[in-house]
Amino acid sequence: xxxxxxxxxxxxxxxxxxxxxxxxxxxxxxxxxxxxxxxxxxxxxxxxxxxxxxxxxxxxxxxxxxxxxxxxxxxxxxxxxxxxxxxxxxxxxxxxxxxxxxxxxxxxxxxxxxxxxxxxxxxxxxxxxxxxxxxxxxxxxxxxxxxxxxxxxxxxxxxxxxxxxxxxxxxxxxxxxxxxxxxxxxxxxxxxxxxxxxxxxxxxxxxxxxxxxxxxxxxxxxxxxxxxxxxxxxxxxxxxxxxxxxxxxxxxxxxxxxxxxxxxxxxxxxxxxxxxxxxxxxxxxxxxxxxxxxxxxxxxxxxxxxxxxxxxxxxx
Amino acid sequence: xxxxxxxxxxxxxxxxxxxxxxxxxxxxxxxxxxxxxxxxxxxxxxxxxxxxxxxxxxxxxxxxxxxxxxxxxxxxxxxxxxxxxxxxxxxxxxxxxxxxxxxxxxxxxxxxxxxxxxxxxxxxxxxxxxxxxxxxxxxxxxxxxxxxxxxxxxxxxxxxxxx
Numbered sequence: 001x002x003x004x005x006x007x008x009x010x011x012x013x014x015x016x017x018x019x020x021x022x023x024x025x026x027x028x029x030x031x032x033x034x035x036x037x038x039x040x041x042x043x044x045x046x047x048x049x050x051x052x053x054x055x056x057x058x059x060x061x062x063x064x065x066x067x068x069x070x071x072x073x074x075x076x077x078x079x080x081x082x083x084x085x086x087x088x089x090x091x092x093x094x095x096x097x098x099x100x101x102x103x104x105x106x107x108x109x110x111x112x113x114x115x116x117x118x119x120x121x122x123x124x125x126x127x128x129x130x131x132x133x134x135x136x137x138x139x140x141x142x143x144x145x146x147x148x149x150x151x152x153x154x155x156x157x158x159x160x161x162x163x164x165x166x167x168x169x170x171x172x173x174x175x176x177x178x179x180x181x182x183x184x185x186x187x188x189x190x191x192x193x194x195x196x197x198x199x200x201x202x203x204x205x206x207x208x209x210x211x212x213x214x215x216x217x218x219x220x221x222x223x224x225x226x227x228x229x230x231x232x233x234x235x236x237x238x239x240x241x242x243x244x245x246x247x248x249x250x251x252x253x254x255x256x257x258x259x260x261x262x263x264x265x266x267x268x269x270x271x272x273x274x275x276x277x278x279x280x281x282x283x284x285x286x287x288x289x290x291x292x293x294x295x296x297x298x299x300x301x302x303x304x305x306x307x308x309x310x311x312x313x314x315x316x
Numbered sequence: 317x318x319x320x321x322x323x324x325x326x327x328x329x330x331x332x333x334x335x336x337x338x339x340x341x342x343x344x345x346x347x348x349x350x351x352x353x354x355x356x357x358x359x360x361x362x363x364x365x366x367x368x369x370x371x372x373x374x375x376x377x378x379x380x381x382x383x384x385x386x387x388x389x390x391x392x393x394x395x396x397x398x399x400x401x402x403x404x405x406x407x408x409x410x411x412x413x414x415x416x417x418x419x420x421x422x423x424x425x426x427x428x429x430x431x432x433x434x435x436x437x438x439x440x441x442x443x444x445x446x447x448x449x450x451x452x453x454x455x456x457x458x459x460x461x462x463x464x465x466x467x468x469x470x471x472x473x474x475x476x477x478x479x
Contacts, residue, residue: 018404018405022371022398025371025372025393025394026394026398028375028390029375029391029393032390032393033388033389033390033391033436036388036389036390037388041389042382042387045383053383053384056335056336056339056384057339057384060339060340061339064340134339134385135385138446183443184443205443268344
């Protein structure tokens with residue numbers, strides 16, 4: 001390919017032509033990077049070529065799947081029996097907890113019906129499997145085996161049986177990419193379940209560590225506190241466990257506390273995860289409560305109140 | 317006729333395998349140390365034959381790699397184009413280096429590649445790379461002799477069979 005080039009460009013020496021070509025390619029790459037940064041071309045290109053790309057991901061993930069399968073196949077009997085017993089214990093414990101939860105759920109439903117709530121919050125979840133490939137230089141993104149065709153869309157929340165894992169950031173026809181909570185670009189609004197103290201948990205890029213910065217020095221928080229999602233911001237539904245506070249220290253300015261948090265979800269393990277189907281409660285204030293108490297007409301200054309009530313009704 | 321074709325097959329299979337190896341996960345502890353496989357394979361082929369690898373081809377391989385696992389389209393294309401350019405420019409000297417000197421050169425090439433990656437990530441506003449990943453070029457240089465011998469062996473065997 002280079003030979004005809006050499007003969008046809010007598011103006012430049014071979015070295016000059018090579019350098020010129022390099023400069024052209026560098027310019028091209030720079031333009032591509034800027035355009036991609038602005039317009040998100042990479043996502044679109046991946047979407048278009050997904051039919052070719054996803055099998056490659058599956059192929060790359062195959063060896064680690066085989067290793068897992070081989071590990072299962074060659075585990076000896078004793079380990080299996082131990083594991084079985086342990087699992088049964090966990091199951092019984094979970095069952096007991098579930099029963100208690102059931103009772104609470106029933107009670108909750110009754111109370112909600114009593115209060116005439118508009119709708120009951122039923123969580124629908126979709127089971128997804130992780131495809132074990134490495135995306136980018138660090139391990140804070142994962143690939144899932146469900147995509148747009150299975151009803152996945154950007155922003156869906158990913159949980160496992162222990163807590164929040166992350167959220168979907170990119171979707172392909174039959175696969176999607178999720179950002180884990182430990183990604184430095186990721187933040188979750190959280191609340192300390194013991195005291196109700198609010199904060200925002202950021203990823204650190206370090207597996208097994210999140211940080212909640214800018215807490216007042218006087219705030220009531222201590223190692224061992226459980227953090228759950230607060231539901232503020234409307235992306236994550238409220239009440240899912242995020243992690244446990246492991247350490248508190250002053251931030252570099254000395255004016256605030258920062259809390260280091262160990263995520264509750266098992267981010268290192270590959271396997272099945274749940275994608276929450278329902279978006280959490282819509283952002284914004286809740287709908288105005290229905291009027292309680294005696295009707296306006298019984299108020300002492302009924303004449304003054306009546307037109308106001310009528311206009312409020314028309315406004316709704 | 318059949319010799320370039322056989323070599324073409326080994327070349328493309330080598331590139332494809334290097335892309336797969338790039339995607340393959342390793343245990344978390346050694347993850348940042350993973351060498352940059354496409355660069356190693358491209359270095360081998362640009363040393364081996366003068367007419368197969370060009371800056372444009374490295375650019376194309378980089379685009380494919382970006383499509384597979386990049387954060388920014390054009391990032392790896394730029395880095396591999398620069399790498400191929402340097403190797404092709406110093407090809408006649410690098411070819412006759414003893415193995416340890418060649419490995420040293422590979423280390424410098426990969427280090428340059430890593431610095432570029434860090435710069436591009438900084439410009440794009442991404443999070444900095446883990447500190448341990450700065451050892452990845454050294455790992456690449458350490459395994460370079462084995463990569464070289466393996467590819468060379470496959471290459472000579474196929475060539476011997478084809479002629």
